[in-house]
Every structure is written in structure tokens, then in C-alpha cells.
Amino acid sequence: MDLAFTPEEQKFADEVRAFVRANLPADVRDKVKNGKHLIRDDYMRWQQALGKKGWLVYTWPKKHGGPGFTPAQRYIFENICAEEYAPGIIPFGTKMVGPVIYTFGTEAQKEKYLPAIRESTVWWCQGYSEPGSGSDLASLRTKAEKDGDHYIVNGSKTWNTMGHWADWIFCLVRTDSKAKPQEGISFLLIDMKTPGITVKPIIMADGGHEVNEVFFDNVKVPVENLVGKENEGWTCAKFLLANERLGIAAVPQSKRGVEALKDIARAEQDDGKPLIENQSFAEKIADLEIQVTALEFTELRVLSQMAHGGQPGPEVSGLKIRGSEIQQRITELTMEAVGEYAAPYLPGLLWQGTNEAPVGPEYAHLAAPRYFNTRKTTIYGGSNEIQKGIISKMVLGL
Amino acid sequence: MDLSLKPEHKAFADEVRAFARENLSPATREKTFSGKHYDRDDHMVWQKALGKKGWLAYTWPKKYGGPGWDVTQRFLFENVLAEEGAPRILPFGPKMVGPVIYTFGTEAQKERFLPGIRSSEVSWCQGYSEPGAGSDLANLRTRAVREGDHYIVNGQKTWTSFAHWGDWIFCLVRTNMDAKPQEGISFLLIDMKTPGVTVRPIIMTDGAHHVNDVFLDNVKVPVENLIGKENEGWTCAKFLLANERLGIAEVPSSKRGVSVLRKIARIEPQDGGTLADDPAFTAQIADIDLQVQALEMSELRVLSTMAQGGAPGPEVSTLKVRGSEIQQRIAELTMEAVGEYAQPYQPGMLFHDTNETPIGPDHAPPAAPRYFNMRKTSIYGGSTEIQKNIVSKMVLGL
Amino acid sequence: MDLSLSDEQKQLQEAAERFVRDKYAFDARRKIAATERGWLPENWAQFAELGWLGMAFSEEDGGYGGGPIETMIVMEQFGKGLVLEPFLPTVVLGGGMIARAGSAAQKEALLAPMIEGKKQFAFAWLERQSRYNLADVSLKATKEGTGWSLSGHKGVVYNAASADEIIVLARTGGSAREPKGLTLFVVDAKAKGLSRRDYPTQDALRASELTFDKVSVGADAVLGKVDEAFPVVEEAVDRAIVALCAEATGCMDAINAGTLEYIKTRKQFGVPIGKFQVLQHRMVDCFTNAQEARSMTLMASLKIDDKDPTVRAKAASGAKVQIGKSGKFCGQSAVQMHGGMGVTDEMAVSHYFKRLTMIDLMFGNQQHHLTRYSNLAMAA
Known part of the structure; x- marks a missing residue:
């Protein structure tokens, strides 16, 4: 057992960092750093750069065009991307449908779809x-009749994320209805x-448009x-869900989130001192940081099992549960750190990127919308109640 | 609506306090404040004194030999006794079987059993x-x-x-x-x-x-x-359970528990001062104090409905749920206040009146045992899970 | 980076599992707890024979060259069986401080026999006023000829009644609560002027209050440097905390397994109570809590050898916070799901619950370590 990186792993880390610094567009980095909303083109420019390097589908095996990273490399890649303020990779192609296609698809389908996913030319x-059909997904009714x-x-489908860009x-x-x-x-x-096909926006509590209804x-x-x-589509669906749950914990992003929160707590004043010197607030951040560490080591334990030929079991549901709670807690504490200045609602700044001057500090107006928006994390990808149901049945045998 | 006391109620409170000071043995009182176990005599001597005064069956209507108090008097009686360190009245006679007998029993049964309950001659x-x-x-x-x-x-x-x-x-x-x-x-x-x-x-x-x-x-x-x-015994059982749930919140004793906890915090040393100087700990006491106050107001609202002739509904289940959680939390904080000295197990100090000197401060021996023991409060009298089912079904209609 | 156990470590894990299975069935433990010592010499001899008493020490110190991972593996199994033998005070604390600070002569006189199973230790640091502040020490050691004279009180000293030597933290200089001016002394448990009041703890271990009335020791009783003991003690306690965390993860596994079994078999309303969703979700939360505890214990075990004391201290405190939180959750939930049975003496669940509770109180509870972690993390 050893936590330290081997010289090869260290070299790989340097390579990743150099790549990100050279290829992540500065304006995209800036948006991520300041918690602003990204548009389609922001994602595409970064993902296409990764695609060119062959790293966009970093979880794929070599034979389907992935880089064949070891679990340690995967960990390094994800962490450095997050540390360098790269946007999260949109999972729908790379982590969801891609693996379904290379696992269940025909050769013709693989040839047709996989290259564009690897290169991020198709959204x-x-x-x-x-x-x-929410938590009870299997009750879905959208019908496909052979003709x-x-x-x-x-x-109709709902909660369709970024469908307006797809x-x-x-x-x-x-x-089969019977x-x-x-x-x-x-x-x-x-x-x-x-x-x-018609796409109709759903406006979220923070005023944002990221999800849609799609009518057929x-x-x-x-x-x-x-495919x-x-x-037998349910087999694909289950495979996809299990695949999705591992990355969904978003540990690297949460580590970055905690650091950003500390920066805000250093900038905010409380009784004539930086907020971070308020013992009770500092302890809330500390508690969160410990939760992130626990989650990170749980993920590392799973990755280590996988490196030795094991498969991630249903217990990875636990990662999704804690990961989503942690994401929520970060936004909650960030909003608390901002205090009264979280109240002003500035949709222009949030959505259109106008040059309007913010009220209060730059980060303040984002705090509450992000808190509202992040409540979704315990709901999507199988709500936490559903995840607990899965663990209860599949792991505990209840 | 009026929270202040009328002069006659103030006089009543003084009378109760004087009675408690005169009739409660110092040894029993000491056991209450130090959290030690009572023996049979502690209960019996005190209950018989109350019985003689006509106050043991204080919730009973006049026609069955109760004092016929209004809800304010009941509230004052319970609170003053708790403040004075009286043991709780064992509920089995006066609060459980007594009301069942005077509600469902025959005249002969009332004559035979009620006097023994009122006087505490029969346990x-x-x-x-x-x-x-x-x-x-x-x-x-x-x-x-x-x-x-x-x-x-x-x-x-x-x-x-x-x-x-x-x-x-x-x-x-x-x-x-x-x-x-x-x-x-x-x-x-x-x-x-x-x-x-x-x-x-x-x-x-x-x-x-x-x-x-x-x-x-x-x-x-x-x-x-x-x-x-x-x-038709189930009818009696349901009546008794509903009756029981109200007092089981134990608000007066939790109020006393909070004040004892504050006293302990002022005694327990830490870093050259006392634990009461530690804002992280005092904030936890403040939090439980507020929970007790909220529970007390909820109970007063129920009592006020009863004073207008209403019956306590199934929502009193929530009082039991919160009441038990609060009792547990107070025991937990008390043990944490004692710290490392909660570790020695001193049964002599708990159960017998030995002359042994305690290891650590006087309040240390019962701290951990009480914490362990209080876990029962969310189990007995209908577990928290059962109470929530009652609320879910009877109040929320789920 | 690799987080898997080596083959030797897997064998160690199996051996420890076997020991617990063979020697620590619930009733057997009850009998051991009721003996005069509160632990069994034959078990201790077996630890020596299996090499467990020396596994974490370097070969130069007469050990077998393992480290915190080996300690973690064994302590975790000890947690599953609620093992009563004084491994923590003797090996992790006593042995650890001697290995870190002892002279060659002290290592030969103390560490070598400890590894052979012939010497046991106790570590006396706590005083009535100390709470969790390791530097809040007032027991005084004053110069007396070439040696020292110790006077004062020590509390909740685990294994003092069985120990051959008591390692005492005393004040030789500095003011109250000053880290500088503390010195460790190795004191013969039978020394003149040293008196004991022995008692069991809530979780059936043994501890004592110690009174030192002008206890004389030679200059060679000083462990490490005079006035400079604090960093040694802080590191030893951090290591003990990590070992305790491993024990706690074992306790959590056992209490969760027992509860799971119970809710699968206990029937109410015509079905096993584990069919009720509210219990299922609570059981899942227990499971997740135990996973987090295991992860933080592993993290701390991997980082406790770090050269940077801040990394080490953060690792230990972070793990202790998690263990406090998870232990409380698993313990309280287990009792609740067992219903009345959970608060009786006859069920194993209450004994695990008590041990988890006491682990939280040892060497600083959840809140204490959250504050410590926070101060270290925010300073960075």
C-alpha cells in the first residue's frame, strides 16, 4: 500500500498539467474559476482539444479508442483538470451512450458513432x-412502433439536460406494452x-435554462x-446507471469548490476580521473538507479494486449519495459566507454575460442561484432515495 | 393570548414550591440533580406525600378525586416540581390505568382501585x-x-x-x-x-x-x-396511549437538564478556564435550549386547545418524537461535557448510596450510563418510527 | 499509488480474523472481561508468538519492519471482537514512544521484552483539569540528586494495574499548559510512593487513578530529552488515534452486520422489519457511514508516517472526526433498530455501542478534533 505517486505517475501528472495549461482557453478557465455559466461553444472548444489528444474518453479501454489509463492515471487526470479550472466533461456522449454503444452495439454502430464522441464533434x-416516470423509470410510456x-x-421526455444544444x-x-x-x-x-421533435425549455429556480422537455x-x-x-433496453439502462454513478461523485470538483469557498471566506469580513477567522464558520468548512477526503478515499478504494481486476459494485451508489450531498453543502456554505449580499438577483450577469457591474463582490450574485440549482444533485441520476433503495436491495439484501 | 401569569397562578406556584421544599427528601433531590438512579423509597415517600396533599393524580377531574386544575396550574405544577428536583411521578397508576378505570370501569372498580392510586398505596x-x-x-x-x-x-x-x-x-x-x-x-x-x-x-x-x-x-x-x-380492550389501549404521549415529552425535566448541563459546563475545566468559555460547546447548549423552548411552546399550544375543550389529537406524537430526541441529546452533551472522566464505570455510585468518593467530579459517574440508558426513550411508548407512522397516517393522510 | 494489501498483509488480516473468531465469541469475551486482570495472558503470549507485538517496529529496534498499515489491519479485527488485551497502551503508545524517543539502553531494557510479550506499559498523561489538552499537565517532577522526584495525580490510565512500567508525562519546567517544559519518565509500576485506584471502564476495559507521592526515579528514567517531550507525545497520541480509528471501523462493521441480521429476522406486522423502507434507508446510512470511516482510517494510516507534522496531525484529527460522527450514527442507529433489545446487557449490540462511544471520548472527541483540524487547515 502506498499513497505516493510512482515516478511514471508523477511524469504523467506533469504532462497533464502542461497540456491543460496550453490548451484550456483562457476565457473558459476564467468562467469556471468565477463560477459563471458556460455556453455550448465553451465546452466544445475544450472537449475538442481533449479529443485531439485522445483524452476526452479517458475512461474507455484502448480497443475502443480510449487512452487505457490506469486507475491512478484516471485519478490524476480528473484532479488536475479540476485544479486547473477545466470545465467538467459533458457525460452524455463520453460516459453514457459511448460505453453503451461499445458494449451493446453492432460493429456498424461503433464505426458510425464512436469517433464523433471521442472527438466531441457531436453533442x-x-x-x-x-x-x-421519475424515480419509477420503468413505467415510461414513450412508444416506438415498428413500421x-x-x-x-x-x-415526451423531460429533465432533458442541454437538449437545446444537442x-x-x-x-x-x-x-412492447404488454x-x-x-x-x-x-x-x-x-x-x-x-x-x-420539439424542445421546450424548463426554467429553473435560479432563472436558468439548462433542462428541457422534448416532445416526439x-x-x-x-x-x-x-442498440x-x-x-432489452433495460439492460443498457442499468449498465449506464452503474457506469454513471462512479464519476457522479465529482470529488475533484468538490475539492476545488472547498478551496474556492476558503478564498471567499478569506475575502469576506466578519467583525472586522476575515470570515475564515470565525472559529465556528471555519469548523464548518473543515467538516466539509473532511467529508470530501472521506469520499475521495472511498473512491480511491474502489479504483484500487478495479485496478486489480474487480468491478465497481452497487456500493458505488454510496458515492453518488455522499457526493451530491457534499456538492450541495459547498454551495450552501458559500451562500452563508456571502451573507446579505447573496440577495441581489442579477440575471443579466448570470445568463447573458453583460458588462453590468455586480452588486457586492463578483462571486456574491452567483451564490444563491448556485445553491438553489445544486439541489438537483440529490435528485438526478437516480435520486438519493432510489440509490438507497439500490444499496438496500443489492448490497444489504433487504 | 397571554403568556404572563395571573396573581393567583403566581400564588399557586409558590404553594407548590413550598410544598416540594418541605416534603422532598434532600437525598432524593440530590439524586435527581446528579442523575443517579432512584430506589423504590425515593419514589414512594414522595408520591405518598403528594397523595396525601391530593396532588398525585393531578391530571384527574375533580369528580374522581383529582384537584381539578386548569392547564396553567398543571403546567406550573410540573415545572416547579422539575425545578425542585422531584422524581417524575411513576405514570403507571396515576396517568395510565387510573384514567382507564375512571373512563371505562364500573362503579365498583372505581371504588376499589382509584383510592389506592391517588394515595400511591398501591404500585x-x-x-x-x-x-x-x-x-x-x-x-x-x-x-x-x-x-x-x-x-x-x-x-x-x-x-x-x-x-x-x-x-x-x-x-x-x-x-x-x-x-x-x-x-x-x-x-x-x-x-x-x-x-x-x-x-x-x-x-x-x-x-x-x-x-x-x-x-x-x-x-x-x-x-x-x-x-x-x-x-374491547384495544379501545382502552388506544385511549391510554394517547394520554401517555402528552406527558412523555418530559419538557420540564429537559428544561432542568439544560440548566444542569450549563452548571456542569461552568465547572468542567478546559485550557485553564471552564468549558463554558468554549463557544463551540455553549453553542450546542444554546441549540438544545432552543429545541426545548420550541417543544414547550408546541405543548402549550396543545394544552391550550385542551383548555378550550378540545382533545389532544394524533399530532401529539410529534411531541413524543422531539421530546425523546431532546432527552437523548441532553444526555449526550452532558457526557461530552464530562469528557475523559465519563469512562470509569462506577456502579456503586450509580445504584447504591455508598460512601465511596467518585472518580472525577461528582457529576461524572452517571454521565455515560445515562446517555446509554436514554437511548430507550425513542423506543418505548411507541418508537419514533411508529409515532411518525401515526402522524403520517392520521395527520397527513398519507 | 496503490491501495491494495500485499500478500503478507492479507495473511496478517486472516490471522487476526482467525484469532477473533476462535477466542472472542461474545460469551468468551464476557468471561475474559470478568477475570481479575480483564484480559488473558495466554492471548498476549499468542500475540507475541504471531509477531503482532513487534510488527510495527523497525528491524533495528528488534521489530519486523511493518508500520501503521499492519497496526490498522490488526486493530480493525480487534474492533470486530471487542478485544480486551492492552495492545493500544502497551504497543502503540508505550512501545511507540520508546521507539521514537528511547535510548539504546531503554530500547533494550523495555522494547525488546515488550516485543517478546514480557513487558506491558501504561501511558499516564491525563489529569483532572486536562480535558483534551495534552500540554495541560501539572504533575511535577523536581530534581533530586542525580534523579527526579514525581508528585501529583494522573487519571483514567488504561492498563495501569497490569503494566510493568508506567510512562508518565510530567512538568519539569515552563508554565501551566505550556508545551515546552514537559518530560516523559518511565516509572516502575511498583515504585514506592505510587498508589492506584483501579476500576473498570464503561466498555469493560481497565483503568486507574494514580497518585504520585514523591516517587523517586533515576536520571535514566527520562525518556527522550528533558523539557522536550511534547512533540513525542503528540505524535504518539496521533498514532494511537489512528489505531483507535481502525478499531472503531471494526466495531462499526460488526455492529452493522449484527443489526442487518436482526432486521432481516425480527418480524413485526407479519414481515421482517427490514422490509420497511425507513429502516432500509437508515441501514444504508449506517453502511455508508462505515465506508467513510474505513476510508478516513486508511487515509490516516497512510499519512501518519509523513515527515510534516501538520500533515500527520490533520490526518489523525480528520479521521477522528469521522470516526466520532460515524460511530455515533452506527451505534445509535443499531440500538434504535434493535428496539428494546438494543439497550439490554445481553445483546452484543450494546457493547459495541459503548465501545464506540468511549472511543469518541478518548484523546479528544469529534468537536475537539474538528477544531484542531480546522485550525491546521485554515492556517495553510
Whole structure:
């Protein structure tokens, strides 16, 4: 057992840092550092740079065009990207549909879709939840009926993240209405430009637009866009969820978040002194930092098992639970640190990047919207209640 | 609405205080403040004094020999006694079986049993839980079979507090095996001296003996000891539980607990000063203090509804839930205040009046045992989980 | 970076598991706790034979060249069995301080026999007023000829009744609570002027109050340098904290396993109570808490050898905060889910609960270490 990096790992770390510094556009870095909202082009410029280097799909095995990182390299890569204020990689292509395609797809599908995902030339989004199917995903009703060599898709998806920027969507659709809920579902890839698709924004509590409803009205999808077998889409869905849960803990981002919080606490005044010298507030940050460390070492233990040939089990659900709670706590404490100046609501600054001067310090107006917005983390990707259900059943046998 | 006291209420409070100072033995009082265990005499001498004054059954209406107080008087009585260090009144007679008897009993039963309860000449205990019937009380299996003018009772009761001091026990027994669980239960009074009744101690984690198993082996009980109708005992049980839940919040004793905790914090040394100089610790006391105040106001709101002729509803379950959590937290903070000196186990100091000097300060020996023991408060009288189910079902309609 | 156990470490883990399984069934433990010493010499001899008493010491010190990971492995299993033998005071604290600060002669006289299982130690630092401040020491050692004379009081000294030598932290200079001016002395447990009041602790270990009335020791009783003991003590206590954290993770695993089993078998309302979602989610929270405790213990075990004392102290305090929090959660939840049975003496659950509670109180509770961690982390 050894926590220290080997010389090769150290060399790799230097390489990653040099790469990020050379390739992360300065304006994007600045936005991430200041907690501002990114637009499509910001993500694309960074992801395409990573794609060119072959690092965008850093979790993929070599044979599908991934770099074949060891768990230690993965850890190093994620941490350095976060430390250098790189935006998080959008997971829908790289971490979700990509692995589904290389695991369940045909050779033709792999050739057609994987390169664009690796290079970030196509933007994917996810069509899972429906108005009537949230935590109970298997009750979904969007229907795909076979008509010759096409499916005709009708229904609606909701909580679709960044669908307004997407080129393609992967969907769970019902292909057999008579089977048990889980057994009549298929996994379908749909071009967002197909006639009959409408995207309608959902405005969040912080005034932002990042999620949508997507309506399907007699949308014609070629049968070759089916991944895996018809009615066996639930297998893909479960595989994807397990894959997703590991990275969703967002430990590197949370480590960065704690450091940013400390900076704010050094800048904010309290009784004539920096807030960070307030013992009770400092202890709240300390408690959070300890939680992040605990989560990081839990993730490292999982990665270490994987390095020795183990597979991440359902206990990684625990990572998602704690990871999301920690993200929320960071935004909560940041808002507390800002105090009364968290109250002004400045949508222009938040959303349009106007040159308006902020009220109070630069970071202040972002604090409350981020706190409101981050409440989603314990809900999406399978709510924490659902994750506990999974652990209870799969790990504890209850 | 008025929180201030009328002059006659002030006079009443003074009268109660004078009575407590005159009648409460200094040794008993000392045990209260130091958190030691009482023996039988501590309870009995005090309860008999109250009985003589006509105050033991202070919640009873005048026509059954209660003092007929208004809710303000009750509130003052409970608070003054707690402040003066009186042991809590053992509820089994005056708060449990007494009201059941005067509500559901015959005239003969009232005449026979109520005076002994009012004067505390007769000690009662409660035969409800069984090994297989805890939270699911209606699952009880102790059987009473009618044979002429007697019932023959067989079975086992558990968690019976103070059965080893009890003269009588009130039991829920099954009189009809064929009916639905709740419909075949009867409420029976049993003399503990009857042949076939055996009491076996259960030793708690702190070494204390408060609770017992009670075995009933062909116990002959005269039919005139049945309260209410045969097979309608569940009605008595529900009435009793609702009655019990109100006082079980133990607000006055928690108020006393907070003030004792503050005293201990002022004594406990830390870094050359005392623990009371430590803002992290005093903030925790402040937090529990506020919780006690909120609970007290909630209880006063219920009492005020009752004063207007309303009955306490199922929402009193929340008082029990919060009350038990608060008692536990006070015990926990008290143990933390004592610190390393909570580690020595000193049963002599806990259970007997030895002349041994304590290890550490006088308040140290009971600190950890009390913390361990108080875990029971969220379990007995209907566990927190059961209370929440009641609120969920009866109040929220879920 | 690699967080997996080596083959030797896996064997050590299996051996410790086997010991606990063979010797520490719940009833067997109850019997051991009731003996006069409160632990079994035959078990101690077995520890020596298995090499556990020397595993964490360097080969130059007569040990087997392991380190904190080996200690973690064994302590975790000890936690599962609530093992009563005085490994922490003797090996981790006593042995640790002698290895760090002792002269060659002291190592030969004390450490070598300890590794062979022939000597036991106790560490006396706490006084009535100390709470968790390691420098709040007033027991005085004054020069007396070539040697020293010790007078004062020490409290809650684990294993003092069984120890051959008591390692005493005394004030030889400086003012109250000043880290400078503290000195460690190795005092014969039978020294004239040293009296004891022995007692069990809440969790069935043994401790004592010690009174020193002009106890005379030679100059060779000083462990390390006069007036310079504080860093030695702080490091030893940090190491003891990490070992305690490992013990606590073992306790948590055991208490969670017992509770899980109970809620699968205990039936109410016609079903096992583990079918109720409110208990399922609470059980999951217990599981997650134990995972976090294990992670922080591992982190601290890996960092406790760091040369930077700040890294070391942060690691120990961070782990202690987690163990306090997780131990309380798992302990309280286990009792709640066991219902009345959870507060009886007859069930194992209450004994794990008591041990977890006492671990939080030892060497600084959750709040104390949160403050310490915070002061170190915010200064950086």
C-alpha cells in the first residue's frame, strides 16, 4: 500500500498539467474559476482539444479508442483538470451512450458513432425521464412502433439536460406494452433534427435554462438505430446507471469548490476580521473538507479494486449519495459566507454575460442561484432515495 | 393570548414550591440533580406525600378525586416540581390505568382501585409488550381463557418497568383467537401476588435493573378484574396511549437538564478556564435550549386547545418524537461535557448510596450510563418510527 | 499509488480474523472481561508468538519492519471482537514512544521484552483539569540528586494495574499548559510512593487513578530529552488515534452486520422489519457511514508516517472526526433498530455501542478534533 505517486505517475501528472495549461482557453478557465455559466461553444472548444489528444474518453479501454489509463492515471487526470479550472466533461456522449454503444452495439454502430464522441464533434443528450416516470423509470410510456424499417416514436421526455444544444438523443422507449414494465423497453438513438421533435425549455429556480422537455410527434427512426436487442433496453439502462454513478461523485470538483469557498471566506469580513477567522464558520468548512477526503478515499478504494481486476459494485451508489450531498453543502456554505449580499438577483450577469457591474463582490450574485440549482444533485441520476433503495436491495439484501 | 401569569397562578406556584421544599427528601433531590438512579423509597415517600396533599393524580377531574386544575396550574405544577428536583411521578397508576378505570370501569372498580392510586398505596406496572409484540402490539399472544368466574392467563410480558416493585399489573390479553388481531384483546387487572406470576429482571446496558420479563403461568384472575367489555380492550389501549404521549415529552425535566448541563459546563475545566468559555460547546447548549423552548411552546399550544375543550389529537406524537430526541441529546452533551472522566464505570455510585468518593467530579459517574440508558426513550411508548407512522397516517393522510 | 494489501498483509488480516473468531465469541469475551486482570495472558503470549507485538517496529529496534498499515489491519479485527488485551497502551503508545524517543539502553531494557510479550506499559498523561489538552499537565517532577522526584495525580490510565512500567508525562519546567517544559519518565509500576485506584471502564476495559507521592526515579528514567517531550507525545497520541480509528471501523462493521441480521429476522406486522423502507434507508446510512470511516482510517494510516507534522496531525484529527460522527450514527442507529433489545446487557449490540462511544471520548472527541483540524487547515 502506498499513497505516493510512482515516478511514471508523477511524469504523467506533469504532462497533464502542461497540456491543460496550453490548451484550456483562457476565457473558459476564467468562467469556471468565477463560477459563471458556460455556453455550448465553451465546452466544445475544450472537449475538442481533449479529443485531439485522445483524452476526452479517458475512461474507455484502448480497443475502443480510449487512452487505457490506469486507475491512478484516471485519478490524476480528473484532479488536475479540476485544479486547473477545466470545465467538467459533458457525460452524455463520453460516459453514457459511448460505453453503451461499445458494449451493446453492432460493429456498424461503433464505426458510425464512436469517433464523433471521442472527438466531441457531436453533442449528445439523454432521453430517460418522463412526466409520469421519475424515480419509477420503468413505467415510461414513450412508444416506438415498428413500421417497416423504421420505428415511429410518440411521447415526451423531460429533465432533458442541454437538449437545446444537442445533435443526438439516446432514448428509452416502450416497444412492447404488454410485457412487464422492464421487459418491453428498448434503447434508441435519435437524430435531433428529425421532423416531429420539439424542445421546450424548463426554467429553473435560479432563472436558468439548462433542462428541457422534448416532445416526439410521429418521429421516424431507422431500425438500425436500435442498440442491443428490441425489448432489452433495460439492460443498457442499468449498465449506464452503474457506469454513471462512479464519476457522479465529482470529488475533484468538490475539492476545488472547498478551496474556492476558503478564498471567499478569506475575502469576506466578519467583525472586522476575515470570515475564515470565525472559529465556528471555519469548523464548518473543515467538516466539509473532511467529508470530501472521506469520499475521495472511498473512491480511491474502489479504483484500487478495479485496478486489480474487480468491478465497481452497487456500493458505488454510496458515492453518488455522499457526493451530491457534499456538492450541495459547498454551495450552501458559500451562500452563508456571502451573507446579505447573496440577495441581489442579477440575471443579466448570470445568463447573458453583460458588462453590468455586480452588486457586492463578483462571486456574491452567483451564490444563491448556485445553491438553489445544486439541489438537483440529490435528485438526478437516480435520486438519493432510489440509490438507497439500490444499496438496500443489492448490497444489504433487504 | 397571554403568556404572563395571573396573581393567583403566581400564588399557586409558590404553594407548590413550598410544598416540594418541605416534603422532598434532600437525598432524593440530590439524586435527581446528579442523575443517579432512584430506589423504590425515593419514589414512594414522595408520591405518598403528594397523595396525601391530593396532588398525585393531578391530571384527574375533580369528580374522581383529582384537584381539578386548569392547564396553567398543571403546567406550573410540573415545572416547579422539575425545578425542585422531584422524581417524575411513576405514570403507571396515576396517568395510565387510573384514567382507564375512571373512563371505562364500573362503579365498583372505581371504588376499589382509584383510592389506592391517588394515595400511591398501591404500585402499578404495565403488561403490554411481549417478545413477539413490540411495535406491532396487536400481535400479542398472552391468552386469557374464561373458566367460570375466572380467567386463566398464560403467556409472557416483557419490558415491564418496575414490575419488581409492582403490587398490580394491568395487562392486554387475548380473549378471542379467531377475531382480527385488534378485536380479540381485553384489558385485565392482575394482582402480582397471584400464584403463577413470576418476575425476571432484564439488566440494561448501564447495569441497571428497571425492566423485567413477567411470566404468567395459569394465573387465576377473577372476571370482575376485566375493564370495559371483553374483546374491547384495544379501545382502552388506544385511549391510554394517547394520554401517555402528552406527558412523555418530559419538557420540564429537559428544561432542568439544560440548566444542569450549563452548571456542569461552568465547572468542567478546559485550557485553564471552564468549558463554558468554549463557544463551540455553549453553542450546542444554546441549540438544545432552543429545541426545548420550541417543544414547550408546541405543548402549550396543545394544552391550550385542551383548555378550550378540545382533545389532544394524533399530532401529539410529534411531541413524543422531539421530546425523546431532546432527552437523548441532553444526555449526550452532558457526557461530552464530562469528557475523559465519563469512562470509569462506577456502579456503586450509580445504584447504591455508598460512601465511596467518585472518580472525577461528582457529576461524572452517571454521565455515560445515562446517555446509554436514554437511548430507550425513542423506543418505548411507541418508537419514533411508529409515532411518525401515526402522524403520517392520521395527520397527513398519507 | 496503490491501495491494495500485499500478500503478507492479507495473511496478517486472516490471522487476526482467525484469532477473533476462535477466542472472542461474545460469551468468551464476557468471561475474559470478568477475570481479575480483564484480559488473558495466554492471548498476549499468542500475540507475541504471531509477531503482532513487534510488527510495527523497525528491524533495528528488534521489530519486523511493518508500520501503521499492519497496526490498522490488526486493530480493525480487534474492533470486530471487542478485544480486551492492552495492545493500544502497551504497543502503540508505550512501545511507540520508546521507539521514537528511547535510548539504546531503554530500547533494550523495555522494547525488546515488550516485543517478546514480557513487558506491558501504561501511558499516564491525563489529569483532572486536562480535558483534551495534552500540554495541560501539572504533575511535577523536581530534581533530586542525580534523579527526579514525581508528585501529583494522573487519571483514567488504561492498563495501569497490569503494566510493568508506567510512562508518565510530567512538568519539569515552563508554565501551566505550556508545551515546552514537559518530560516523559518511565516509572516502575511498583515504585514506592505510587498508589492506584483501579476500576473498570464503561466498555469493560481497565483503568486507574494514580497518585504520585514523591516517587523517586533515576536520571535514566527520562525518556527522550528533558523539557522536550511534547512533540513525542503528540505524535504518539496521533498514532494511537489512528489505531483507535481502525478499531472503531471494526466495531462499526460488526455492529452493522449484527443489526442487518436482526432486521432481516425480527418480524413485526407479519414481515421482517427490514422490509420497511425507513429502516432500509437508515441501514444504508449506517453502511455508508462505515465506508467513510474505513476510508478516513486508511487515509490516516497512510499519512501518519509523513515527515510534516501538520500533515500527520490533520490526518489523525480528520479521521477522528469521522470516526466520532460515524460511530455515533452506527451505534445509535443499531440500538434504535434493535428496539428494546438494543439497550439490554445481553445483546452484543450494546457493547459495541459503548465501545464506540468511549472511543469518541478518548484523546479528544469529534468537536475537539474538528477544531484542531480546522485550525491546521485554515492556517495553510
